[in-house]
Amino acid sequence: MTRTDVRDSLYPDCPIRNVLSRIGDKWSLLVLFTLEQHRVVRFKELQRSIPDISQKMLTTTLKTLEADGLLLRKAYPEVPPRVEYELTERGKSLLPFVDNLIGWALDNMGDIVEARKAYLLK
Structure with a gap:
């Protein structure tokens, strides 16, 4: 059991730990x-949009987000199989916070990189 597993088992109802x-x-x-960016996305489109993610990691991430009710997975009984993903209302309600975090990262990344360099030179 890792330290994270132990900590999470000690505080299973902590919303901050759980969500983060x-x-x-x-x-x-x-x-x-x-x-x-897209209303509905197929698995391969997602994989192409995030080129450095492995198929296994994308599958795991999608299952986790689906389990939390942040996205909906829809499989069609076709040959070849077609699977599409879209955000749920809960997932959409998270987007303003995600967008703010992305904006903050874009605005501050240069300064953060400089601070890291200065820290290493101490």
Whole structure:
């Protein structure tokens, strides 16, 4: 059991820990941002939009976001199979916060990089 698992098991009802641990990973915000750009997206379109994500990681991330009710997965019984993803109302309600975080990151990344360099030179 990792330290994170132990900490989360000690505070299972903490909304901050729960939400941040689910959307604060490397891929979830990128998937949500990509889904914001399109109403409905197929799996391969998502994978092309985030070129450095593996198929396995994208699948895992989509399942996690679906389990939290942030996106809807719709599979069509066709050959070849077609699967589409779209944001739920809960997912859409998160987008203003995601957009603010992205804007903040864009506005501050240069200064953050400079601060990191200065810190390393101390």
